[in-house]
Structure formats: structure tokens, C-alpha cells
Amino acid sequence: MLELYGQIEEAVAAIRGQWNETPHAGIILGTGLGGLVEEIDVEAAIDYEAIPNFPRSTAISHRGRLVCGRLRGLPVMAMEGRFHMYEGYSLKQITLPVRVMRAMGAKLLVVSNACGGMNPYYREGDIMVIDDHINLLGDNPLIGINDDRLGPRFPDMCEPYDRRLVDRGLAVARANDIVAHKGVFVAVAGPNLETRAEYRFLRLIGADVVGMSTVPEVIVAVHCGLKVVGFSIVTDMCLPDALHPADVQKIIGIANEAEPKLRTLVGGVLDSDEVRSL
Amino acid sequence: MKCEVSNASTTSLMNPVLAPLASNVQQTVGVIRAVWPTRPRAAVILGTGLGNVANEIEVEAEFGYFDLPHFRRSTALAHRGRLLCGRLGGLPVVTMDGRCHHYEGCTYHELTFPVRVMHALGAEVLIASNASGGLNPKFAAGDIVVQDDHLDLMFRRGGLSAGCSMPRPASPMQSPYDRELAELALSVARRENFAAHRGVYVAVTGPNYETRAEYRMFRRLGGDVVGMSTVPEVETAVACGMRVLALSTVTNVARPDAPETVDAEDVVDVASHAEPNLRKIVLAVMRHERLAQQESR
Numbered sequence: 001m002l003e004l005y006g007q008i009e010e011a012v013a014a015i016r017g018q019w020n021e022t023p024h025a026g027i028i029l030g031t032g033l034g035g036l037v038e039e040i041d042v043e044a045a046i047d048y049e050a051i052p053n054f055p056r057s058t059a060i061s062h063r064g065r066l067v068c069g070r071l072r073g074l075p076v077m078a079m080e081g082r083f084h085m086y087e088g089y090s091l092k093q094i095t096l097p098v099r100v101m102r103a104m105g106a107k108l109l110v111v112s113n114a115c116g117g118m119n120p121y122y123r124e125g126d127i128m129v130i131d132d133h134i135n136l137l138g139d140n141p142l143i144g145i146n147d148d149r150l151g152p153r154f155p156d157m158c159e160p161y162d163r164r165l166v167d168r169g170l171a172v173a174r175a176n177d178i179v180a181h182k183g184v185f186v187a188v189a190g191p192n193l194e195t196r197a198e199y200r201f202l203r204l205i206g207a208d209v210v211g212m213s214t215v216p217e218v219i220v221a222v223h224c225g226l227k228v229v230g231f232s233i234v235t236d237m238c239l240p241d242a243l244h245p246a247d248v249q250k251i252i253g254i255a256n257e258a259e260p261k262l263r264t265l266v267g268g269v270l271d272s273d274e275v276r277s278l
Numbered sequence: 279m280k281c282e283v284s285n286a287s288t289t290s291l292m293n294p295v296l297a298p299l300a301s302n303v304q305q306t307v308g309v310i311r312a313v314w315p316t317r318p319r320a321a322v323i324l325g326t327g328l329g330n331v332a333n334e335i336e337v338e339a340e341f342g343y344f345d346l347p348h349f350r351r352s353t354a355l356a357h358r359g360r361l362l363c364g365r366l367g368g369l370p371v372v373t374m375d376g377r378c379h380h381y382e383g384c385t386y387h388e389l390t391f392p393v394r395v396m397h398a399l400g401a402e403v404l405i406a407s408n409a410s411g412g413l414n415p416k417f418a419a420g421d422i423v424v425q426d427d428h429l430d431l432m433f434r435r436g437g438l439s440a441g442c443s444m445p446r447p448a449s450p451m452q453s454p455y456d457r458e459l460a461e462l463a464l465s466v467a468r469r470e471n472f473a474a475h476r477g478v479y480v481a482v483t484g485p486n487y488e489t490r491a492e493y494r495m496f497r498r499l500g501g502d503v504v505g506m507s508t509v510p511e512v513e514t515a516v517a518c519g520m521r522v523l524a525l526s527t528v529t530n531v532a533r534p535d536a537p538e539t540v541d542a543e544d545v546v547d548v549a550s551h552a553e554p555n556l557r558k559i560v561l562a563v564m565r566h567e568r569l570a571q572q573e574s575r
Contacts, residue, residue, distance in 0.1 A: 132491040138433030142485045144383040156539040157489040184491045205495040219486055 001144040004092065004099060007053040011100045014051050015077075019044035019068040024278070025270065026101030026226070027071075027078040028217060030113035032255025033233065034063055034080045036071075036263050043069040048081070051100075055083050055093045066097075072270045077101055084213050086191035091141035095220035099150065102224040107278040108165075109221040109228045110266055114255045115211035116193070116246075117234035118203045119183060124237055125258045127180040127265060129169040130161050130230035133215050134186040134207055141216045142223055151223035160222050164274045165229040172268030178261045183208030185232055187215035196240035209234060227278060231265055233258045299387070299394070302348045306395045309346060310372075314339035314363040319403065319567050321396035321520070322366070322373040322560065323511060326409035326529075326549050331557050332375045338364040343376075346395075350378045350388045361392070367564030369571070372396045379507050380432055381485035390514035397518040403459070403567060404515040405560060406524045409549040410505035411488070411540070412531035413497045414477060419531060420552045422559070423477040423503050424463045425455055425524035429496075430509050431482050454516045459523035459563060466562045472555045477502030479526055481509035490534035503528060525559060527552045 021043070029036055046066045048054040056064060064081040071078075083094040098109060115128070122128065146153040166182060173180030186207035188194070194202065194210060202210050209232050221228050235251040235258070269275055316338070324331055343349040343359040351359045358376040365371065374392055378384040393404065410423065417423070460476065467474030480501035482488070488496070488504060496504050503526050515522050529548040530540055 132489050134489065134491045134495055140381070140483050140485065143381050143483060146485070152542070153485055154540070154542045154545075155486045156541070157486050157492075158539050160489055186491075205498060206491055222486065 001147045005147055005149060007096060008099050008103050010052040011054060012103045015046060018046055021075045022105035023077045023101065024074045025076045025108040025110055026106040027076055027110040028082050028112065029078060029080055030082060030213060032114055032252040033112050033259050033262055035259040036266060037067050037078055037080050039071055039263055040067055040078060041070040042067055053096055055089050072267055074270050077104065082213060085137055085189045086212055091139050091216045095141045095216050098217050098220045099224055102226055107227060108275060109226045111214050111217055111230040112262055113211045113214045113232050114235040114251060115185065115209040115232040116236055116238040117209050118199055118238050119208040120239060122181060122234050124234055124254055126234045127173060127178060127261055128183045128209055128232040128234060129166050129180055130185045130232055131166055131182045132184050133218065134184060134205065135215050136186055136188050137215060138189060141220050151225065155223045157222060160218050160228060161230055162227045165269060168269050168272045168274050169229060169265055172265050176264050178264060185214060186210050188212060193246050196243055199238050199240040229269055231262055233262060303394045303398050306347050307398045310399060316370045317400035318370045318372040319571055320369060320371045321401035321404045322371055323377055323406040324373060324375050325377060325407045325507060326546060330553055331560060332362055332373060334366055334557060335362050335373060336365045337362050348391055350384050367561045369564040369568045372399055372401060377507060380483040381506055386510055389510045393511050393514045397520055402520060404520045404522045405563060406508050406511055407556060408505050408508045408526050409529045409545055410479065410503035410526040412503055412528040413493060414502040417475060417528045417531050419528055419548050421473040421475060421528045422467065422552060422555055423475050423526040423528060424460045425479045425526055426476040427453060428479040428481060428509050429499060429501055431480055432509065454512050454522055456521040456523060459521060462562060462566055463523060463559045466559045470558050479508065480504040482506060487540045493532040493534040523563060525556055527556060
């Protein structure tokens with residue numbers, strides 16, 4: 001991990017060349033959820049290709065640019081398009097943008113993703129505020145010799161998602177009549193979707209939804225001292241006893257339909273005292 | 279779990295990893311034997327906070343890991359990096375004071391290489407120790423877990439256990455841990471009046487500590503403690519036909535319904551406090567092995 005420090009500095013310098021502000025929050029927009037960018041008063045939009053050491057997003061429905069500007073008056077950096085382990089990137093590459101956000105001065109990381117719902121009480125289009133996660137990626141972005149300038153060797157994980165912000169997210173959802181749950185996200189590498197037996201297994205070990213992202217970024221956010229709030233959009237229900245073949249276009253359609261809810265939740269959380277006082 | 283153990287004479291011809299491995303082991307063994315020609319009966323791996331057991335050893339030769347070919351230096355907290363050769367309770371032993379971990383970026387082969395070397399030197403018994411987080415709510419900080427079995431959740435890729443340059447063991451891995459040594463450890467704990475349990479060790483890569491959801495998962499899967507080491511070394515020792523005793527010091531008990539932060543310094547601290555108990559077990563095993571050695575003569 002000793003190579004990261006210099007890489008972060010290079011990326012920060014490139015971004016500062018176009019946008020010399022201190023972001024309050026970094027935002028990562030998942031599959032089909034890029035629409036939130038429309039709410040940002042954009043001051044700079046930088047393609048990932050133009051930022052040293054940033055990977056390029058190859059995933060479907062991910063644009064691949066860093067949008068800097070103001071959301072509800074707060075300076076933010078939003079990643080329109082994220083990276084996944086299944087694209088072949090190392091977890092250190094995937095999570096570099098989080099370290100860059102931190103180095104730019106961000107206090108909070110907002111993550112979002114599209115996920116498969118396994119809790120039978122959930123419905124397509126529902127939002128789950130992430131209360132906790134299980135890492136089944138089989139890898140960890142912190143493996144290697146630790147750079148103590150970036151964070152501790154053994155980060156504690158008893159509260160990776162800030163509890164006050166989880167509660168705030170749920171309160172915003174209720175106030176806007178949005179169905180939102182609090183639950184456990186399990187991350188797998190993919191890229192294949194799960195078998196019925198795997199869904200049963202993931203449910204058995206305590207997960208409510210499953211996805212192929214987010215956990216690497218959150219581990220690194222905890223490592224470097226960012227508060228985290230996370231939102232999962234349930235884009236298809238994965239009930240092993242009544243499983244249908246997944247249709248990626250339909251999943252993206254549901255994500256797009258649910259996207260306005262995400263805008264409301266992210267906006268509401270950013271407006272809250274909990275976030276303003278960070 | 280089935281453990282495929284291959285005979286070196288056939289495997290080394292087919293497996294591109296094993297052929298250099300066998301000669302690398304011999305190279306390191308040669309460096310050690312040139313200074314310390316004794317044949318050790320036991321190998322000991324000292325984990326987090328247990329390094330002071332090293333003070334009990336009458337050291338006859340000492341090697342920094344830097345000075346041994348193919349050894350990786352440990353960067354972990356409270357881990358030194360030296361191989362101590364000498365006598366412990368009168369028994370010839372080779373001891374690793376400090377070990378490497380997956381989370382440091384070490385490969386499976388780098389982690390397990392020292393075990394192969396200690397076995398090639400002649401060690402028949404491996405005592406491995408570690409510090410772990412308790413999952414079983416009946417455990418308390420400072421208790422010792424005599425590992426009865428393990429769950430390997432390290433997901434290592436590209437580095438499967440590659441057999442050993444020694445004949446296959448008499449019995450396959452029904453339990454990787456030796457019953458007799460485990461019973462001995464538990465009887466020492468009863469006699470000396472400290473808490474020791476049998477338990478299942480879950481091995482993960484780390485380096486972050488676990489989330490509440492992960493603690494619940496490990497408990498549901500059957501784990502009693504969770505840690506970031508030991509299993510690769512144990513698997514290799516079993517493949518080499520060694521008898522294995524693994525002792526885990528519970529440094530904190532995870533209570534996912536009332537979580538507390540884990541501090542790495544506290545972990546080291548609790549492990550150090552429990553060390554005298556661990557030392558009693560290690561010395562009892564030394565006595566046991568010395569008697570066994572005398573009988574076999």
C-alpha cells in the first residue's frame with residue numbers, strides 16, 4: 001500500500017487544477033443511479049481518463065466522470081460511474097477515488113448501489129439504508145504493508161455506517177412516504193448472479209441484500225476516517241424458491257425509476273444537522 | 279475438509295511450484311544446520327503478544343528472518359522476526375518469534391515456507407499460537423482456546439497448499455489437530471486453574487476487524503473465535519505429517535448486539551497478560567515430548 005500516497009497526491013493535484021474547493025462529501029453513484037448528478041450545480045466535470053491513477057469504468061450504465069460542484073449548497077464530489085472487482089481491477093485501484101476524496105478534505109462518503117433483495121419483506125424499487133455489511137469478496141483493499149499516514153493497520157468495523165445517519169436516512173424516507181428498510185448488504189465478487197443455493201446461503205448468514213460493489217469503498221472510507229452513509233436500491237427480488245432469470249435491462253430500468261427516491265434521501269441527509277456539523 | 283497430500287517424488291515433476299520449493303527448503307535448512315546442527319523435536323510459532331515465551335528458551339542459535347533465504351520479514355504489530363534455535367524445557371526446539379500474515383501481502387507460500395523448513399530440520403510437532411476475537415459468548419478475554427478444528431475463510435487465490443517434500447501422513451486430515459496434545463493442554467489448564475476451551479477457529483485475511491454482521495455470520499457458521507493467521511501454517515504442517523497443537527488467546531469477545539470498538543494495542547495487552555498460562559501449556563508439551571523421545575530410544 002506504500003505506492004498509494006504518491007498516487008493520491010497526483011490525482012488530487014489534477015483535480016485541484018480544475019476545481020480548487022474543499023468538498024464536504026464524496027458521493028458514489030451506482031448502476032442506474034447517475035441521475036442525481038442533475039441536481040448538482042456543476043463547477044467541474046472531469047473524465048476519469050484525465051485523472052492520474054483513476055481506473056476507467058467499463059461497467060454497463062456507468063458514465064465515468066467525476067462531477068464537482070454544489071448539492072443543496074454543500075460542496076461535493078460525485079463519481080458518476082464506479083469500478084467493480086469483476087471488471088478485473090484490484091481493490092486498491094477501485095478504492096483510490098475514496099482516498100482522493102478524503103485527501104481533498106471530504107468528511108462524509110455517500111455510497112449507493114443497485115442490489116438484489118433476499119429479505120422476502122422487501123420489494124423491487126424499495127430502498128435499503130445500509131446498516132452493516134458482510135465482505136464475501138474474498139479480498140480486502142487493505143492487504144499489504146500498511147501506510148500509517150493513510151489509516152490504522154487494523155481498522156475497527158463495529159460501526160462502518162454512521163448510526164445517526166442511518167436513522168436520519170430512514171426519517172427522511174418516512175417524511176417523504178418512501179419505503180425504506182434498514183438491513184445488511186453482502187458483497188460478492190460476481191460477475192455471475194447467484195445460484196438459488198447461494199441465495200439461500202447468503203440469507204442464512206444474515207444478509208438482506210446482495211451486490212457486487214460498495215464494501216471495498218466503505219472499508220477504505222473507515223480506514224481513512226470518513227463517515228459513511230449507504231443506500232441500496234432493490235432492483236430485483238432474489239427469492240430462491242421463485243427465482244426468475246435476471247434481466248439486466250429491466251434491473252437498470254427499475255434503478256432509473258427508483259432514482260428520484262435516492263435523490264430525495266441523499267438530499268435530505270445532506271441537509272441534516274448531522275451532516276452539516278461534521 | 280479433505281486435504282490432498284501428494285507424494286513429492288511424483289508431484290515435484292508435475293508441479294512447477296514444488297520443484298523449486300523443495301530446493302529452497304533445503305537451501306534454508308543448510309544455512310541453519312551450518313550454525314545449529316541439532317535436530318529439533320518441536321517447532322513453535324509465537325503469535326501476537328506471546329513473544330515473551332521466547333525468553334524461556336535456552337537459545338543456541340538465532341537468525342533474523344532477513345538472514346534466512348526465502349523468509350519474509352513480519353511487519354505486524356508486536357511481532358519480531360527471528361528464528362530461535364535451542365532448548366525449551368530441555369527439548370530441542372526451533373521457534374518462530376513473529377510470523378507473517380496474509381494481510382501484510384504475503385502469499386500462501388511465503389506464509390507456510392517456515393513450517394516446511396522447521397519440518398525439514400526434523401520437527402515432528404508444531405505448536406502454533408495466536409490472538410483471536412471471541413465469537414462464543416461463553417468465552418472471556420484472556421481465556422485460552424485449544425483449537426479443535428478450523429474454518430478456512432481466507433479465500434486465498436493462486437496459492438493452494440502444494441503438498442510437502444515428505445511422504446504423505448499416515449492418516450488424512452480428519453482433524454488437523456492432535457487429540458492427545460489437545461487433551462494435555464486442557465488438563466494443564468484444569469490443574470493450573472485457568473480457563474481453556476475447545477473451539478473452532480475461523481481464519482480470515484483481515485486486516486480490518488469484523489463488522490457486527492460478519493461476527494454473527496461466523497457464529498452461525500460454527501466458529502468460536504476469529505483470527506487472521508495460523509490456518510495456513512497448520513494445513514502445511516498436517517500435509518507434512520506433523521502433529522499439531524494450536525492455542526488461541528481470546529483477546530476480546532465480540533458482542534454484536536452491544537458492539538465496542540477493538541483497539542489493536544488492547545489486543546496485544548490482553549494477549550501478554552494471558553501469556554503465563556500459555557507458557558505453562560507449552561512447557562507441559564515439551565515435557566511430554568521429552569518423555570516420548572526418551573521412551574522411543
